[in-house]
Amino acid sequence: MDAQKPLVVYLDTHDYSKLYSDKSAEMQNIANYLFDKVDSGEIIIPYSYFIVAELLTAFTEEYRTDRLQRVGILKRLCGSNTFRFIDADSFMEGTLSDSGNWYPKFEAWEYLKKGLDEQTEHLLNSLPIGLSMKIDKKNPWPQLFRIAPQLISSISQVAKLLPVPKSFCDSHLLVRYLKGEVSEAFMRQETATILTDLNLFFTFWFENEMNKNVSLLHELIRTAGNPYLNLANDLVALSQEANNRLDQINALAQADFIAVKSLKKELKVVRSTLNNFQKLDIDFVKSFIPDKSIFDRLPQDFGDTILKYAIGVAKGPRKTIESDTGDLMHACYIPFCDVWRGDVKFCNLLIGQKVNGYQKIVRYLPDLPGVIENRLRNQ
Structure with a gap:
């Protein structure tokens, strides 16, 4: 009987920080559980370009020891396992690397x-x-x-x-x-x-x-990551604009009868626009992106994840927040994981939009060991 392949588990950047800094018994038990599963070969935990980039924040001398110790727990959990950079050229060599290849094609x-x-x-x-x-x-x-x-x-x-x-x-x-x-x-x-x-x-x-x-x-x-981060930023802005427009349309459509009666023609346009927003699809959202060539450089699942996020925000009620851009980049790896961790509110949106692989999403870090155990049993 062939040996089972290890589960691929992707952690949120905040998870590494929490596993390092939170000395509670709960967090220490989670850390020890993950160490044991990594050491036994039952799971691998790859890191990515975007995790490295986020860990490089607040890099002044006063944070030197703290940041290097966070790198220590990342290395302990991940070793040299990485997801390659998210362009199609890098992925032609495979999504996963066991030689520490997290960066774009670069000599x-x-x-x-x-x-x-x-x-x-x-x-x-x-x-x-x-x-x-x-x-x-x-x-x-x-x-x-x-x-x-x-x-x-x-x-x-x-x-x-x-x-x-x-x-x-x-x-x-x-x-x-x-x-x-x-x-x-x-x-x-x-x-x-x-x-x-x-x-x-x-x-x-x-x-x-x-x-x-x-x-x-x-x-x-x-x-290196700017084209992808810019795309995410554009979609975050577009999503918020659509959400705001939807609020305006709903407010007008629900106005009292006398106010609306004198605007019959305008009301027809409003209702048509409202209908379009309610039936948002990927092609509709993609039509708003000025540089469509970037989608040619993204593996198909990446584009779908990013666009479904935009649709989810546009339909409301969740508003965009500053961290969405980075979360979107992490979410691009969902189709290539067995288990994926992210911010709870962001996870709720992705699950609601049923992005490809949404069943792999874990909203809360304390739930992670139980989810991993369940997946291992059902392999």
Whole structure:
């Protein structure tokens, strides 16, 4: 008999925070339960780009220890299990990764090499003309080290200008690469750990936040998810606008007979509009999105989840709230989970709209162990 596949359990970002900070017996029991199930191989808990991005908030020195300890519980629960980034290109390689691949298609080495090339050009331009003419511009560093060995001691200063962690600079890997002792393929593999090793990643983020440098991480985190977050923001705004319009229409339609009598023609339009909003469907909502090409970059289930949210809010009575944008991004992973955790009010809306996989949604963290046990029994 084949071994059962582990259940895929997706936690809300607040769950990691609560499991870390809430020292009550209830939360500690839930944490220990999840640790046991992960250790036994019965479940896996993948994290995602959007969980990482949310954990990076309030990253100032006073929160350093707290944030790194939260990363600790995430690593304890998730290991290197992740959901890939939510574009169709990334998902062609599979929805789940066991190698810590949470980020968009992005080569850390290419970004690093670009910065290194810029610094090399700056250095070459500063050399005396006679010396500069003797240097092989395509591969200058081995010659530079022979001609000016003091560069080895100053290379750390160059490295500080590059988007790499301090520990990476201190390892002398860059010096070995520049001297031709290690290959570009080796460097490509080593620099990937800047993203896949969350302890290194979060420490690096702190280093750059403190120095206010523009870095690989800032570009990755603050721009890569923007098209999807912008789409979610547009839909949140559209949903609220539709909800407000529906309130206005209902108020007018329910006005007293005398007030409405003089507006027969307008009332007909109002009733027609009200009917349209009451029969909202995905195509109707999608028609309001200016950039429809983004749906071509989303797996089909993602688009459906986002649009059904918009329909649910437009029909009321729930209003949009600021956290909806992030919650929408997490909800995109519902079809690929066995169990999914989210904010209770947001969960209620998704369940009401019967998004694909709504049966997997768990509204309350204390209910999670019981739901997991039930799913394991019925596998």
